[in-house]
Each structure stands twice: as structure tokens, then as C-alpha cells.
Amino acid sequence: DAGVIQSPRHEVTEMGQEVTLRCKPISGHNSLFWYRQTMMRGLELLIYFNNNVPIDDSGMPEDRFSAKMPNASFSTLKIQPSEPRDSAVYFCASSLQGTMNTEAFFGQGTRLTVV
Amino acid sequence: DQQVKQNSPSLSVQEGRISILNCDYTNSMFDYFLWYKKYPAEGPTFLISISSIKDKNEDGRFTVFLNKSAKHLSLHIVPSQPGDSAVYFCAARSNTGNQFYFGTGTSLTVIP
Numbered sequence: 001d002a003g004v005i006q007s008p009r010h011e012v013t014e015m016g017q018e019v020t021l022r023c024k025p026i027s028g029h030n031s032l033f034w035y036r037q038t039m040m041r042g043l044e045l046l047i048y049f050n051n052n053v054p055i056d057d058s059g060m061p062e063d064r065f066s067a068k069m070p071n072a073s074f075s076t077l078k079i080q081p082s083e084p085r086d087s088a089v090y091f092c093a094s095s096l097q098g099t100m101n102t103e104a105f106f107g108q109g110t111r112l113t114v115v
Numbered sequence: 116d117q118q119v120k121q122n123s124p125s126l127s128v129q130e131g132r133i134s135i136l137n138c139d140y141t142n143s144m145f146d147y148f149l150w151y152k153k154y155p156a157e158g159p160t161f162l163i164s165i166s167s168i169k170d171k172n173e174d175g176r177f178t179v180f181l182n183k184s185a186k187h188l189s190l191h192i193v194p195s196q197p198g199d200s201a202v203y204f205c206a207a208r209s210n211t212g213n214q215f216y217f218g219t220g221t222s223l224t225v226i227p
Contacts, residue, residue, distance in 0.1 A: 042117075042220050043206075045214055045216060050213060093215075095215075101164060103161040104161075109158050
């Protein structure tokens with residue numbers, strides 16, 4: 001398996017524009033997570049899906065952020081409108097829930113810069 | 116509120132010596148703990164884990180210790196090597212869900 005695939009790797013956009021980050025989880029995994037990495041909060045959990053259903057979105061910072069998982073092999077994180085303070089690295093991760101102890105596998109991340 | 120805390124942002128160690136990275140947590144429902152390693156421009160990769168029913172897990176040069184009464188875990192790397200230089204994240208999972216909560220990371224530098 002190619003692992004978790006995120007696109008784009010880098011995104012530079014102007015304030016006020018819509019940004020869409022994409023993620024393809026590992027085939028067969030049933031849990032998907034979106035994280036944001038910042039110096040202050042480390043890896044901050046934004047939202048968690050299980051079997052394509054959002055289970056916990058309490059980490060989504062504002063209504064400007066939304067996430068979808070239309071099927072088991074694809075998820076998006078959208079920011080509309082984007083602001084400079086959204087600049088960070090966004091990671092997608094997947095895991096197989098149901099096994100006793102298993103780790104989350106991360107993608108390479110998307111570095112977002114909002115100018 | 117940060118449920119997993121790594122209070123040391125950075126650590127420098129001489130090659131061959133022991134590196135000790137620390138992590139504290141607040142949620143008593145956490146039952147599975149992990150350490151991840153992250154190189155620049157890459158995603159975090161799993162390093163080692165420990166279940167709450169154990170107090171120690173060893174894998175080669177890496178050992179994780181868990182002290183449940185103190186809500187504290189640590190990662191020992193011995194001997195440390197320059198290739199171990201990276202950011203290390205502590206993570207925990209609750210027995211009530213499948214979410215992984217991460218700390219702020221500790222940047223380890225191993226000096227040759």
C-alpha cells in the first residue's frame with residue numbers, strides 16, 4: 001500500500017480564498033483523522049471519522065472549517081474563507097479501529113500558507 | 116485544553132548517551148500510549164507503544180515506561196545516534212473512543 005496520500009503538498013493562497021485539502025486513507029482502514037500542527041498546540045486533532053461518519057469535530061476551530069468523507073477512500077478538509085492564522089501544516093491519518101491496539105498512519109502533510 | 120503534555124520543547128544529547136523524553140497526561144480514560152518520530156517535511160511515523168496494562172515496553176534501543184499513578188510516560192533511547200535527531204510526539208488514546216491525542220512535541224538533537 002502507498003500509505004496515506006495527501007494533496008497538495010504545498011498550498012499558497014490569498015486571504016479570503018477557499019482552500020481544499022485532500023486525503024486518501026490506507027485501503028481497509030475505517031478511521032480517519034485530520035490534524036493541524038502548530039508550535040503552540042503540537043498536533044491538534046480537528047476531526048475524526050469512523051466508517052465515513054464524523055464522530056468528533058470538537059477540534060474544528062471555526063465554522064470556516066468543514067470536513068467531509070463521501071466514501072471510504074477519500075476525505076476533504078475545506079477552509080472558507082481562509083485567513084493568515086490558518087497557515088500551518090495539516091496532516092491526515094488513518095487507522096483500523098476494532099483491532100486491540102493499533103497506531104495511526106500519517107500522510108506527508110499539506111503545508112498551507114495564507115497571505 | 117491540552118490532555119497530553121510535553122513540557123520540554125527541546126533536548127540535546129551526546130551521541131552514545133541516553134535520551135529521555137517525558138510526557139504527562141490528564142485523562143484517566145487513556146489506555147493506550149504511543150510515541151511518534153517526525154523528520155522535517157515528513158509525516159509523523161510510529162515508533163513504539165504501550166498498553167495501560169503494562170509498565171514497560173522495549174524495542175531495540177527504544178523503551179517506553181508508563182507510570183499510571185503519576186499519569187506519566189517516558190521514552191528512553193540508548194545509545195542515542197545522530198539519526199535519532201527529530202521531533203518526538205507523545206500520543207494517547209481513550210478507551211471510550213478511537214481518537215489519538217498528541218502532545219506538543221520535543222525536538223531531540225543528538226550531537227556527534
